[in-house]
Amino acid sequence: MSHNAFYTKNLSVYYGEKQAVRKVSMEFPNREVVALIGPSGCGKSTFLRSLNRMNDLIPAARIEGEVWIGGDNICDPNTDVVRLRQRIGMVWQRANPFHKSIYENVAFGARYHGTRNRKELAALVEQCLRKTALWDEVKDRLHQSALALSGGQQQRLCIARSLAVRPSILLMDEPASALDPVSTAKIEELIAELKKDYSIVIVTHNMQQAARISDKTAFFFLGDLIEYDDTQKMFTNPTRKSTDDYISGRFG
Numbered sequence: 185m186s187h188n189a190f191y192t193k194n195l196s197v198y199y200g201e202k203q204a205v206r207k208v209s210m211e212f213p214n215r216e217v218v219a220l221i222g223p224s225g226c227g228k229s230t231f232l233r234s235l236n237r238m239n240d241l242i243p244a245a246r247i248e249g250e251v252w253i254g255g256d257n258i259c260d261p262n263t264d265v266v267r268l269r270q271r272i273g274m275v276w277q278r279a280n281p282f283h284k285s286i287y288e289n290v291a292f293g294a295r296y297h298g299t300r301n302r303k304e305l306a307a308l309v310e311q312c313l314r315k316t317a318l319w320d321e322v323k324d325r326l327h328q329s330a331l332a333l334s335g336g337q338q339q340r341l342c343i344a345r346s347l348a349v350r351p352s353i354l355l356m357d358e359p360a361s362a363l364d365p366v367s368t369a370k371i372e373e374l375i376a377e378l379k380k381d382y383s384i385v386i387v388t389h390n391m392q393q394a395a396r397i398s399d400k401t402a403f404f405f406l407g408d409l410i411e412y413d414d415t416q417k418m419f420t421n422p423t424r425k426s427t428d429d430y431i432s433g434r435f436g
């Protein structure tokens with residue numbers, strides 16, 4: 185395993201007595217999109233959240249095993265969680281912009297992580313808004329409230345906000361499931377663009393979306409990782425019968 189590798193080893197997550205994720209070991213290749221699929225309740229979101237210690241916020245949650253990122257096991261209790269979340273951005277199902285201006289939404293995290301110079305900050309805000317294809321839509325109203333944007337624009341703003349702290353990994357939990365088809369297509373285009381610079385792990389319920397946007401796909405069922413392979417192979421010739429059944433819509 186290279187020093188920079190991003191992978192889990194025997195990762196288990198419990199809520200109280202209940203085990204939601206069972207000894208999952210998987211590696212996330214650099215600058216590729218990995219889709220996590222599986223029926224509701226199979227542990228996809230729990231697994232995703234454990235990749236940047238978001239489960240810490242749930243009192244009943246407990247993790248066993250390892251998550252290695254750039255040579256650090258982030259499950260180590262000494263991990264600096266603030267720094268970790270700077271390295272790994274997270275985008276949620278529902279866009280959750282701050283009740284602030286468009287500009288401030290993007291500038292906030294960057295300032296928090298040390299970019300204070302006004303010019304530098306303005307350049308970074310522009311760069312992040314350009315990366316998420318929002319710049320042309322918002323450049324004349326940067327100081328208006330982010331809440332006045334459409335749902336799709338708000339979601340792209342949240343992605344711009346997570347880019348502003350310069351992460352290397354982006355975690356996305358059904359980032360397009362609350363959006364209309366046009367906004368969904370924009371998010372998918374954006375993901376294709378972002379993977380040039382970031383490793384992306386995305387939970388999706390939408391099989392066509394997983395097939396369109398991901399390089400690798402992982403199928404979860406009842407907390408187990410059943411199969412993980414190239415998306416092309418997973419969707420045309422999966423090894424496990426339950427993967428085939430799920431992908432062809434026979435359950436879930």
Ligand SMILES: Nc1ncnc2c1ncn2[C@@H]1O[C@H](COP(=O)(O)OP(=O)(O)OP(=O)(O)O)[C@@H](O)[C@H]1O
Nearest residue numbers: 199204222223224225226227228229230231242244
């Ligand atoms: N905060 C929590 N407290 C207790 N149990 C939880 C909590 N969050 C999730 N669970 C349980 O853990 C299991 C996995 O849930 P998780 O949300 O990770 O699945 P999922 O595959 O992402 O589902 P969905 O696709 O519906 O979002 C489920 O049985 C769920 O009920």
